[in-house]
Amino acid sequence: MMEAVPTMANTTARRHRIMLLNGLNMTNLGRRDPHIYGRIGSLAELEELVRATGDGLGVDVIAVHANDEGALVDAIEEHDDIDGYLINPGGLWAYGLPTRIALSETGRPTCEVHFANIYATGHESIFTETVRGTVMGAREHGYVAALVALIALLDAEQGG
Numbered sequence: 829m830m831e832a833v834p835t836m837a838n839t840t841a842r843r844h845r846i847m848l849l850n851g852l853n854m855t856n857l858g859r860r861d862p863h864i865y866g867r868i869g870s871l872a873e874l875e876e877l878v879r880a881t882g883d884g885l886g887v888d889v890i891a892v893h894a895n896d897e898g899a900l901v902d903a904i905e906e907h908d909d910i911d912g913y914l915i916n917p918g919g920l921w922a923y924g925l926p927t928r929i930a931l932s933e934t935g936r937p938t939c940e941v942h943f944a945n946i947y948a949t950g951h952e953s954i955f956t957e958t959v960r961g962t963v964m965g966a967r968e969h970g971y972v973a974a975l976v977a978l979i980a981l982l983d984a985e986q987g988g
Contacts, residue, residue: 843886843887843888844886844887844888844911844912844979844982845887845888845890845909845910845911846882846887846888846889846890846910846911846912846913846914846975846978846979847889847890847891847892847903847904847907847910847912847913847914848875848878848889848890848891848892848913848914848915848971849892849893849900849903849904849913849914849915849916849917849927850871850874850875850891850892850893850915850916850918851893851894851895851897851900851915851916851917851918851919851920851924851927852895852897852917852918852919852920853895853918853919854871854874854893854916854918855871855893855895857869857870857871857873857874858870858873864943864944864967865943865944865967866943866967866968866969868967868968871893874968874971875889875891875893877968877971877972878891878914878971878972878975879891881971881972881975881976882975885975885976885979887975887979889975890907890910897920897924897926897927898926900920900924900927900930901926901927901930904927904930904931904934905930910934910936911936911982912936912937912938912939912978912979912981912982913931913934913936913937913938913939913978914938914939914940914941914971914974914975914978915927915931915938915939915940915941915955915959916940916941916942916943916971917940917953917955921942921946921951921953921954921955922951922953922954923954924954924955925954927955928954928955928958931955931958931959932958937960937978937981937982937985938955938958938959938960939959939960939961939962939963939974939975939977939978939981940953940955940956940959940961940962940963940974941962941963941964941970941971941973941974942962942963942964942965942970943965943966943967943968943970944964944965945964945965946964947964948965960978960981961974961977961978961981963977
């Protein structure tokens with residue numbers, strides 16, 4: 829059975845709230861290899877892309893970036909009104925166990941996104957085994973794809 833693509837949310841229902849988490853090494857977007865990271869000019873531009881896409885799909889996106897893993901964990905633990913998470917762990921893909929545990933303990937769905945296909949380099953993310961889905965290698969477009977997938981998961985869980 830084919831699932832429906834998410835559209836504008838029912839305006840009488842509470843909008844989903846998605847937390848976009850960007851970890852280490854994301855502040856240098858726009859200065860990284862465009863063959864891997866695309867033409868996105870900055871982290872702020874990426875966050876606005878995801879927010880605007882979310883708004884168009886009827887969800888609120890709260891963007892959080894930190895080069896300090898403790899700040900990411902704090903953001904997860906301080907917001908109990910989040911319905912789902914998008915995470916690009918950045919440099920935490922190899923050792924971000926506290927962030928992975930914090931996300932898992934929320935009991936809410938998480939989708940992982942990476943600009944590059946880290947598997948192509950022989951690496952594996954420690955987040956992959958606990959998230960609902962992973963999008964890699966699609967540059968900034970992967971964020972949009974992961975957001976759409978996460979909204980579809982949330983809607984399906986609510987019977988929407």
